[in-house]
Amino acid sequence: MALIRLDAAGVTVPGPPAERTILAPTTLELAERRIGVVGGNGSGKSTLVRLLNGLVTPTTGRVLLDDVDVARRGAAVRRRVGFCFTDPSAQLVMPTCVEDVELSLRRTVRDRATRRAAAIDVLDRFGLAHLADVSVHALSGGQRQLLALAGVLATEPDVLVTDEPTTLLDLRNTRLVAATLFDLDVQLVLVTHDLELAARCERVLVVADGAVVADGPAEASIAAYVASVEAGGPAGAGGSGR
Numbered sequence: 001m002a003l004i005r006l007d008a009a010g011v012t013v014p015g016p017p018a019e020r021t022i023l024a025p026t027t028l029e030l031a032e033r034r035i036g037v038v039g040g041n042g043s044g045k046s047t048l049v050r051l052l053n054g055l056v057t058p059t060t061g062r063v064l065l066d067d068v069d070v071a072r073r074g075a076a077v078r079r080r081v082g083f084c085f086t087d088p089s090a091q092l093v094m095p096t097c098v099e100d101v102e103l104s105l106r107r108t109v110r111d112r113a114t115r116r117a118a119a120i121d122v123l124d125r126f127g128l129a130h131l132a133d134v135s136v137h138a139l140s141g142g143q144r145q146l147l148a149l150a151g152v153l154a155t156e157p158d159v160l161v162t163d164e165p166t167t168l169l170d171l172r173n174t175r176l177v178a179a180t181l182f183d184l185d186v187q188l189v190l191v192t193h194d195l196e197l198a199a200r201c202e203r204v205l206v207v208a209d210g211a212v213v214a215d216g217p218a219e220a221s222i223a224a225y226v227a228s229v230e231a232g233g234p235a236g237a238g239g240s241g242r
């Protein structure tokens with residue numbers, strides 16, 4: 001299991017209209033197998049998790065993966081920390097499913113025939129082998145999300161960060177993607193608005209107004225989040241100035 005450490009890591013963005021802190025300096029150690037991140041729209045969840053693989057660079061403090069500074073050795077960290085976006089279109093770039101997975105494998109498997117076989121194996125693990133030569137545009141929402149996950153996991157990261165992987169999906173596909181995610185042999189950091197999904201994590205962080213306002217076992221964190229929403233607090237109102 002990787003140890004991810006935020007050491008007073010914060011993010012401030014420049015104006016206009018004025019410089020704004022979108023994540024207050026945050027100190028955390030993340031070592032659990034499955035970590036959920038919940039909070040209102042615009043609260044800072046994506047900013048927080050994008051720090052973990054260098055998609056966002058902290059403007060104060062540091063982020064360390066097993067003592068490697070993400071800002072200094074981004075490429076090395078990204079080989080260990082895979083990131084999956086909410087909208088799979090953001091990462092499916094090749095015409096067919098198999099080619100998309102092959103693209104992920106281009107650095108690790110040099111030989112083309114071996115790479116194709118490895119890509120088919122990956123698709124098979126996600127129940128997508130029968131779609132190998134199908135256009136990525138012909139897939140259902142759930143299949144696209146699974147393919148995006150397959151592409152990231154083909155690189156065998158130690159940690160998978162996934163930002164609202166079920167938000168665009170219907171109930172059946174939500175269940176399919178959730179079952180796949182929770183079955184993976186990988187450390188998972190899961191941003192979600194689905195509290196049932198968050199409840200399956202060992203630890204849940206609640207983000208509000210650019211800060212982690214609750215952090216603990218899923219049940220306690222989710223209860224705190226729900227209570228703050230019911231009280232009309234910032235976690236529910238998305239009150240980060242958007």
Ligand SMILES: Nc1ncnc2c1ncn2[C@@H]1O[C@H](COP(=O)(O)OP(=O)(O)OP(=O)(O)O)[C@@H](O)[C@H]1O
Binds near residue numbers: 042045
């Ligand atoms: N590069 C940036 N420049 C300016 N503002 C930004 C930037 N990135 C994020 N923000 C702002 O920071 C705040 C937090 O954004 P973030 O995407 O982290 O929220 P979130 O909790 O993931 O929201 P959602 O649930 O709606 O996806 C928002 O007000 C957003 O508009």
